[in-house]
Amino acid sequence: MHTQFRFSLPLLTLVALSLSFLLSCAFTDDQPEVRLSVETAPPVTAVSDVAPAVAALDYGAAIPAAYTAPPSSEPTTKMADAATILARRQVPILCYHQVRDWREKDSKSAKDYIVPVERFREQMQMLADSGYQTVLPEQLLAYLTTGAPLPKKPVMLTFDDTNLDQYTVAAPELETHGFKGVFFVMTVSLGRPNYMSKAQVKELSDRGHAIGSHTWDHHNVKKYQGQDWVKQIEKPSKQLEAIIGEPVEFFAYPFGLWNPEAIPELKQRGITAAFQLAAQPHPQDPLHSIRRIIASGYWSPQSLNKAMRNSF
Numbered sequence: 001m002h003t004q005f006r007f008s009l010p011l012l013t014l015v016a017l018s019l020s021f022l023l024s025c026a027f028t029d030d031q032p033e034v035r036l037s038v039e040t041a042p043p044v045t046a047v048s049d050v051a052p053a054v055a056a057l058d059y060g061a062a063i064p065a066a067y068t069a070p071p072s073s074e075p076t077t078k079m080a081d082a083a084t085i086l087a088r089r090q091v092p093i094l095c096y097h098q099v100r101d102w103r104e105k106d107s108k109s110a111k112d113y114i115v116p117v118e119r120f121r122e123q124m125q126m127l128a129d130s131g132y133q134t135v136l137p138e139q140l141l142a143y144l145t146t147g148a149p150l151p152k153k154p155v156m157l158t159f160d161d162t163n164l165d166q167y168t169v170a171a172p173e174l175e176t177h178g179f180k181g182v183f184f185v186m187t188v189s190l191g192r193p194n195y196m197s198k199a200q201v202k203e204l205s206d207r208g209h210a211i212g213s214h215t216w217d218h219h220n221v222k223k224y225q226g227q228d229w230v231k232q233i234e235k236p237s238k239q240l241e242a243i244i245g246e247p248v249e250f251f252a253y254p255f256g257l258w259n260p261e262a263i264p265e266l267k268q269r270g271i272t273a274a275f276q277l278a279a280q281p282h283p284q285d286p287l288h289s290i291r292r293i294i295a296s297g298y299w300s301p302q303s304l305n306k307a308m309r310n311s312f
Contacts, residue, residue, distance in 0.1 A: 059089060059143065059150035079145040085286045088147075090312040091140055093156040093292040094304075095256075095277065096120075098163050099170045102297070115297040121173055126301030127155060128177040136180055136210045137250045141273055144287065155308070158182040158275065158292060160214055160252055162189045167200045171209065184214035184252035184275075187236040198243050205244040212250035213237045213271075222259045229265045237269060249273070256292070263288045278311075 080088075097113040099120045106114060115123070133151035135143075140156060142148035157174065159166045162185045174181050183204055189195040196204075205211050215221075215232040224232060233251070240248045249272040253262075256277025263285050266274055274288040281289040293311050295304060 059091070059152060059154055080147070082284050082286055085144045086281065086283070088144055090291065091135065091143070091150065091154045091156060092308040092312040093158060093275065093290065094295040094308075095252075095275075095292040096157070096159045096166070096170065096295050097161055099165045111297045112294060113297065115295060117169055119297065119300075120170065122301045123295065123299070123304050124173050124177055124179065126305060127179075130305065134174070134179040134181070137182060137212070137273055138210075140290075141287065156182060156292075158184060158252065160184045160186075161218070162186050162196045162201075162214070164194050164196055164200075167196050167204065171204060171207070174209075175207070180209050182210040182212060182250070184212045184250075185236075185240055186214045186216070186218050187239050188217040201240070202243050202245075205246065210250065211240055211244050211246075211248060212252060212275075213240055213248055214252050215254055218254045220255060220257055221253050221262045222257055224262070224265070229269070233266065233271070234269045237271070251275070253277075258289060260285075 096115060099115050099117060101116045102111055102114060130153065132153045132155045135150055135154045135156055137156075139148070139150060139154075143150050157179060159170060159181055162183070166181075166183060171181060181204075183201070185196070185201055190201070191197050201211060213233065213236050216236050217232075219228070219232060221232075237248045237251075247270065249270060251266060251271045251274040253274060253276050256279070258274070258276050258279075260282060263274075263282065266288055272287065273290060275290045275292055277292055277294065279289070279291070281291060291312075293307060296307075299307065
């Protein structure tokens with residue numbers, strides 16, 4: 001015996017509409033996010049200029065803020081190639097210098113590099129409230145080279161030049177939110193007035209922050225010749241290693257300036273990753289030309305949020 005099924009016209013219409021909706025969902029993608037360099041994303045100061053918040057793309061499974069990437073079990077010969085690294089979604093990396101209130105003698109351009117104390121606190125609070133979690137260079141490299149997971153909203157906070165206020169103001173504020181920073185040390189300044197001492201650098205390392213090299217006296221890497229590589233790269237790294245008792249494998253280019261000729265010199269001296277500013281990364285060696293942006297002293301928390309989303 002055969003059973004006959006009868007469908008009314010309204011039911012068929014409902015089924016057709018449902019299928020149409022499901023197909024439209026399946027084949028609709030968000031438009032890719034536009035990536036801008038810091039030069040094409042000028043600071044904004046009005047809250048009305050800030051676009052509505054958007055959900056961050058997933059960098060991997062959610063992991064605790066205190067996560068430390070385990071050593072990869074994969075052989076180094078199977079690490080990702082340059083094309084794979086460049087194809088990964090970039091992690092926002094912010095570069096700070098001085099964290100202090102502006103003075104009358106500070107020029108307009110200098111104020112881009114000097115973040116007033118209360119503004120810095122507001123920026124850190126925004127990152128915390130927005131769900132950002134800080135990552136350190138080891139975690140970033142594991143993500144880039146092996147695809148190791150990062151927090152859903154990772155950010156790296158870096159500090160150049162060894163200014164004392166990074167120790168007295170910035171680091172305690174970071175720790176209030178459970179954040180960790182990366183401090184790139186210019187060794188000629190150690191122990192000088194308004195700069196960190198060796199003991200303070202050691203203490204930051206012991207508290208879980210990362211220490212990297214920022215040359216001996218901040219000379220432009222593009223001008224190095226001969227023994228400059230020993231004076232500016234090799235000796236400072238060894239000095240920092242003696243201070244913190246750990247290898248120093250990360251480097252920040254003074255002024256953010258670099259050239260391809262610098263990369264083999266850095267590798268030869270044990271530098272596994274180097275950080276520039278807003279230029280495009282090297283197509284064959286992106287790990288030694290990782291992008292950052294200056295966190296401007298003019299930026300409100302909302303402006304910083306917008307700059308991060310536009311730049312990475």
